[in-house]
Amino acid sequence: MGFTTNHLLSSQFNFTTERFVRLPLPIPSFNLPDRVVLSVVRDEKLSVLHIDGFEWSDVISIWVTDKVDEELSWRSDFVLRVDFDKFDLRNLATSVSSFLLDEENKMAVCCDGTRIYIVGEDIYKLVYKEITVPSPPRPLVITYVPSLVKI
DSSP, rough: OOEETTTOOEEEEEEEEEEEEEEEOSOOOOOTTTTEEEEETTTTEEEEEOOTTTTTEEEEEEEEEESSSOOEEEEEEEEOOOOOTTTTTTGGTTTEEEEOOOOOOTTTEEEESEEEEEEETEEEEEEEEEOSSSOOOOOOOOOOOOSSSSS
């Protein structure tokens, strides 16, 4: 992923044509303090998390797509609304580095530089917090999807 002025660029590799093609994301505009994170849901879906850092939004938006190959369409019916003030989470807004989505329970497990936590519409639960000053490696969730690997 990369960005230009107010636009976020992402690409995917097409194994059939053996070329990189543009992966359109559902985010209408991108500002530098925004946080955008891609993740895999199970083994067939792609999700993208967006937090508007410029407006200090209290909304974490997560879009999910079922189709990555041909016609990409994002569903926006899964949107987490987290009240950052209620949980004193102002610094959380732009610090998410990775996440795993639980569509059924409408929750996400998020990681940043020193914490792992669960967020949902009415929940914030800190699962892990590093006590010392972080140095790599930091908490990070990486998904492995064998179906994406051509053997």
